[in-house]
Amino acid sequence: MPPATVLVVDDDRANLESVARILQHEGWTPLPASDGTAALELLRRPEVAVLLTDLMMPGMDGQELLATARALRPDVEVVLMTAYGTVEAAVSAMKDGAYDFLTKPLKRHVLLKTVEKALERHALRAENQELKARLADLGAQRSLVGQSPAFRSFLDTLKQAAPSTATVLLLGESGTGKELAARALHELSGRAAGPFVAVNCGAFPETLLEAELFGVEKGAFTGATARRPGRFERASDGTLFLDEVGEMPVGAQVKLLRALQEGEIERLGGTQTVKVDVRLVAATSKDLGREVAEGRFREDLYYRLNVVEIRLPPLSWRREDIPLLADHFLRRFAVKNAKTVRGFSPEALAALEDYAWPGNVRELEHAVERAVVLARGEVLDVGDLPDTVRKGPRGAAGHVVIPIGTPLEEVERRVLHETLRHTGGDKSMAARLLGIATRTIYRKLERDGPRREDDASES
Numbered sequence: 001m002p003p004a005t006v007l008v009v010d011d012d013r014a015n016l017e018s019v020a021r022i023l024q025h026e027g028w029t030p031l032p033a034s035d036g037t038a039a040l041e042l043l044r045r046p047e048v049a050v051l052l053t054d055l056m057m058p059g060m061d062g063q064e065l066l067a068t069a070r071a072l073r074p075d076v077e078v079v080l081m082t083a084y085g086t087v088e089a090a091v092s093a094m095k096d097g098a099y100d101f102l103t104k105p106l107k108r109h110v111l112l113k114t115v116e117k118a119l120e121r122h123a124l125r126a127e128n129q130e131l132k133a134r135l136a137d138l139g140a141q142r143s144l145v146g147q148s149p150a151f152r153s154f155l156d157t158l159k160q161a162a163p164s165t166a167t168v169l170l171l172g173e174s175g176t177g178k179e180l181a182a183r184a185l186h187e188l189s190g191r192a193a194g195p196f197v198a199v200n201c202g203a204f205p206e207t208l209l210e211a212e213l214f215g216v217e218k219g220a221f222t223g224a225t226a227r228r229p230g231r232f233e234r235a236s237d238g239t240l241f242l243d244e245v246g247e248m249p250v251g252a253q254v255k256l257l258r259a260l261q262e263g264e265i266e267r268l269g270g271t272q273t274v275k276v277d278v279r280l281v282a283a284t285s286k287d288l289g290r291e292v293a294e295g296r297f298r299e300d301l302y303y304r305l306n307v308v309e310i311r312l313p314p315l316s317w318r319r320e321d322i323p324l325l326a327d328h329f330l331r332r333f334a335v336k337n338a339k340t341v342r343g344f345s346p347e348a349l350a351a352l353e354d355y356a357w358p359g360n361v362r363e364l365e366h367a368v369e370r371a372v373v374l375a376r377g378e379v380l381d382v383g384d385l386p387d388t389v390r391k392g393p394r395g396a397a398g399h400v401v402i403p404i405g406t407p408l409e410e411v412e413r414r415v416l417h418e419t420l421r422h423t424g425g426d427k428s429m430a431a432r433l434l435g436i437a438t439r440t441i442y443r444k445l446e447r448d449g450p451r452r453e454d455d456a457s458e459s
């Protein structure tokens with residue numbers, strides 16, 4: 001966040017200057033204006049948090065300025081100063097929406113206390129508004145889908161980490177949702193109104209990556225005809241997402257470490273440093289600990305990035321979420337492709353639930369997209385799923401995953417068919433494993449119809 005900005009308005013030059021000096025000394029940024037018209041101009045600046053104005057001024061007086069400010073910038077807190085101790089005027093101004101008033105001559109500590117409280121109130125209100133907007137937004141579309149214990153525990157950590165400025169390291173296999181998580185961290189933080197800037201560290205050769213991250217000064221190298229800010233600068237007051245951080249070349253690692261330690265950067269070919277206020281989120285599907293051990297990743301940088309570590313569970317660890325995610329993608333792609341597809345057949349869903357998903361959520365997303373695009377009926381069946389899903393590696397050999405609430409008849413059917421699959425279609429062996437008579441197997445298979453039997457002996 002930039003230092004809090006206070007717009008100070010007074011026709012009395014001496015007072016204006018003295019107030020500005022006091023505020024500045026406190027670390028705030030005063031914006032002085034000597035009349036109402038100039039003040040209104042400055043009030044348009046988004047960084048103004050508090051308006052501190054004299055009540056009696058020639059031209060536009062404080063009360064008029066207050067009314068206009070309320071209309072123009074309702075988020076700005078207004079504090080009045082009055083030399084006459086005319087409490088009535090001040091009280092009436094407060095009815096019109098001023099936050100507080102001060103009597104002249106000003107007492108330094110009263111001034112500071114009042115401005116501080118007004119700033120706090122402004123920050124709280126801004127944060128509140130942002131959060132409301134964000135929650136509405138998040139619920140709407142870019143939601144993180146999942147209900148399983150593994151996913152919930154991940155979400156809890158994410159929500160806890162979001163409001164802080166601590167650097168977060170997201171770990172997880174490819175396609176588990178690291179980028180989505182990085183965006184959620186940004187959107188649930190106090191920086192949500194600021195930019196979210198993503199850089200894929202594996203996508204640039206070394207010097208280009210440094211130019212991308214830190215920017216270049218005009219003339220830094222041939223072809224650098226103008227100063228270009230880097231992504232660090234562009235992410236100011238927001239979040240910088242360093243994707244595939246494990247791919248970062250060592251030279252860039254040194255510069256990144258420095259930026260994190262000092263809170264400032266140097267553009268390529270530059271001599272000045274530039275302050276940056278950026279929250280960093282990094283992600284990798286590599287084992288960074290091993291990269292450190294093998295000397296490819298700096299240990300000191302690893303510890304700087306790893307302040308909060310959040311692991312994304314692979315999809316195979318949270319099979320309960322497969323139907324939810326599949327449904328979520330089905331609806332999304334049905335709308336996108338203007339197709340009437342209502343859901344999955346039980347067999348298709350079973351196949352989705354059983355598959356190992358080495359490519360995690362992204363693979364599931366693509367499988368469902370393809371099925372929706374190619375679907376001829378309103379219900380997606382096993383035949384609509386990619387071969388890899390139908391015939392690929394099962395989630396856990398020798399196991400059947402059955403969601404809570406599955407009807408018992410269906411449980412029996414799934415166990416029977418999985419056992420048959422396991423025995424390669426050998427019915428007497430399956431019967432022995434299940435502790436039933438072989439003829440019972442035949443009877444049950446008959447009940448399920450001939451097509452099922454084919455399925456079972458297929459793989």
Ligand SMILES: Nc1ncnc2c1ncn2[C@@H]1O[C@H](COP(=O)(O)OP(=O)(O)OP(=O)(O)O)[C@@H](O)[C@H]1O
Binds near residue numbers: 145174285
């Ligand atoms: N929990 C989830 N709910 C809904 N969609 C998800 C979820 N997790 C991932 N996705 C979707 O899956 C796809 C892959 O996610 P994402 O790109 O975030 O993965 P990643 O971990 O960054 O992968 P990689 O390491 O390959 O870059 C995206 O389209 C994302 O929207």
Ligand SMILES: [Mg+2]
Binds near residue numbers: 178179
């Ligand atoms: Mg990614």
